[in-house]
Amino acid sequence: MVGITPVRRTLVTAAVGALFLSVLGTSGATAEPAHDLYEVRGAVTAQDRSEIAATGAALDHVGEDTLLVTATPDDVEAISALGYDVEEFDSPVPLADPDPGYTSYAELVGVVDEVVAAHPDIAAKSVIGQSHEGRDLVAVKISDNVGVDEDQPEVLFVHAQHAREHLTVEMAVHLMRLLTDGYGSDPRVTDLVDGREIWILPNVNPDGSEYDMAGSTWRDWRKNRQPNEGSAALGTDLNRNWAYEWGCCGGSSGSPSSITYRGPAPESAPEVRVVADFVRGRVVGGEQQITTAIDFHTYSELILWPFGHTYDDVTDGMSQAEYDTHEALGEHMAEANGYTPQQSSDLYVTDGSINDWLWGDQRIVNFTYEMYPRSAADGGFYPPSSVIERETARNEEAVLRLLDYADCPYRIIGEEAAYCG
Known part of the structure; x- marks a missing residue:
C-alpha cells in the first residue's frame, strides 16, 4: 500500500x-x-x-x-x-500508550450529562440497557420538544461496536455538540433538529473500549468482554451477532478464539440485544419510525451500504429502486467527506452485521462509515488524538446530508411518490 x-x-x-x-x-x-x-x-x-x-x-x-x-x-x-x-x-505506527486525548467511558457519560444539562429543551439522555459488565448503554435524543414522541422521521447513529475504534466515540461527541450548540444559531441545524428525532448511541461496547484503554499500551481489542462457555477466549464480535442472515455465508467465525466470532446465537451479546430491542421499540403503530442510520467504524475512509452477506445488488429483500437509493445517498454523502462509496460486499462478505439487519429486518436505509485514516501508515485504529477535531468535523456535511433526506430517502432518486406517499 x-x-x-x-x-x-x-x-x-x-x-x-x-x-x-x-x-x-x-x-x-x-x-x-x-x-x-x-x-x-x-x-x-x-x-x-x-x-x-x-x-x-x-x-x-x-x-x-x-x-x-x-x-x-x-x-x-x-x-x-x-x-x-x-x-x-x-506497523510503522506501533501500539503505544493509550492516548489521553481520547474519551473514556466515564468522560463520555460526563459529556452526555453536560450536553443535556446545557440544552434540556432539545437533548435528553436515557439508559436503554446494560453491557455484559453492567455499564449503562446510553441513548441521547436530540429534537425540539425532546420529551414528546412526535410523528417525525427518526435518525439513528451507532458508535463503537468494535472496541478499538475509539475515533467513533469522538464522532458521537462531535455530533452531540454540533446539533445542540448549533441549534438556534445555524439555520440548517435548527431546521433539522426541529423536523427530526435524532438518536445517538455514543458507545455500545463500553466494556471492550475500557479494556482496550486500560493497559500499558493499546490492547488492540475488538470484541465485547463476554465469556464463552467451554472456551478461555473472551468476547463476541458485536457486528457479526445481529439476527439477519446470522452465520449464513462464511462472513463470520464460529470459533470463540476468532476476532470475528459471531457468538453462539443471534443477539447472544447483551449489547446487541439491547440495541436491537431499542430499534424494535421505535416501531409505532406498525411502522418503523427510524428511516435512516449510520453505524460508525474505523478505518479506511469508506461509506458502505447493504447487503454484506451477498454480492448481489438486487436480491430477496432489496429491489433495484431500494439499491439505487442506498447507492445515490451513499455517493451524495461521499462527495462531502471524500470517502469511497460502495456496497459492503464489494470488500468481502460479512454476515450478522447491523448494516444488513437494519435494512433486511427493519427496512431502515443505512450506511457504515469507516472513518479516518485511509491506511495503517496514518495510525490504523489508533491515530493520534490531534486528528480528532479535524476528522470528526470532516463528516459534518455528510451527516447533515443524511438528515436532509431522512424525511424520504427515496427522494434522492425521484421515487418519493412511490415510497413516501
Whole structure:
C-alpha cells in the first residue's frame, strides 16, 4: 500500500512468536490465543477476500493488491493453506500508550450529562440497557420538544461496536455538540433538529473500549468482554451477532478464539440485544419510525451500504429502486467527506452485521462509515488524538446530508411518490 514501509518477518517466525504469546495470554488477562497483524498478498477480488475472512481473520484494510488482517495463529495457517502469501506486518505506527486525548467511558457519560444539562429543551439522555459488565448503554435524543414522541422521521447513529475504534466515540461527541450548540444559531441545524428525532448511541461496547484503554499500551481489542462457555477466549464480535442472515455465508467465525466470532446465537451479546430491542421499540403503530442510520467504524475512509452477506445488488429483500437509493445517498454523502462509496460486499462478505439487519429486518436505509485514516501508515485504529477535531468535523456535511433526506430517502432518486406517499 502506498506510504507503508513495514518491516516484515517470515510466516514461520511470526507464527512461533504468536504461539508463544498465546501461552502467556493476552496482556496477562486470559489464556486465549493471541492475535497479531499480518499482510496478505494475492487476494485481488472480493471472492478472494471473502475466502480469507471465512478463516476467522478480521480484514482491517483492503489495499490495491494486499490486505491487512488481524488473525490468530490458526487463522494464519488457514490463510496460508489457501495459497496466499502471509507475513507478519510490523506497523510503522506501533501500539503505544493509550492516548489521553481520547474519551473514556466515564468522560463520555460526563459529556452526555453536560450536553443535556446545557440544552434540556432539545437533548435528553436515557439508559436503554446494560453491557455484559453492567455499564449503562446510553441513548441521547436530540429534537425540539425532546420529551414528546412526535410523528417525525427518526435518525439513528451507532458508535463503537468494535472496541478499538475509539475515533467513533469522538464522532458521537462531535455530533452531540454540533446539533445542540448549533441549534438556534445555524439555520440548517435548527431546521433539522426541529423536523427530526435524532438518536445517538455514543458507545455500545463500553466494556471492550475500557479494556482496550486500560493497559500499558493499546490492547488492540475488538470484541465485547463476554465469556464463552467451554472456551478461555473472551468476547463476541458485536457486528457479526445481529439476527439477519446470522452465520449464513462464511462472513463470520464460529470459533470463540476468532476476532470475528459471531457468538453462539443471534443477539447472544447483551449489547446487541439491547440495541436491537431499542430499534424494535421505535416501531409505532406498525411502522418503523427510524428511516435512516449510520453505524460508525474505523478505518479506511469508506461509506458502505447493504447487503454484506451477498454480492448481489438486487436480491430477496432489496429491489433495484431500494439499491439505487442506498447507492445515490451513499455517493451524495461521499462527495462531502471524500470517502469511497460502495456496497459492503464489494470488500468481502460479512454476515450478522447491523448494516444488513437494519435494512433486511427493519427496512431502515443505512450506511457504515469507516472513518479516518485511509491506511495503517496514518495510525490504523489508533491515530493520534490531534486528528480528532479535524476528522470528526470532516463528516459534518455528510451527516447533515443524511438528515436532509431522512424525511424520504427515496427522494434522492425521484421515487418519493412511490415510497413516501
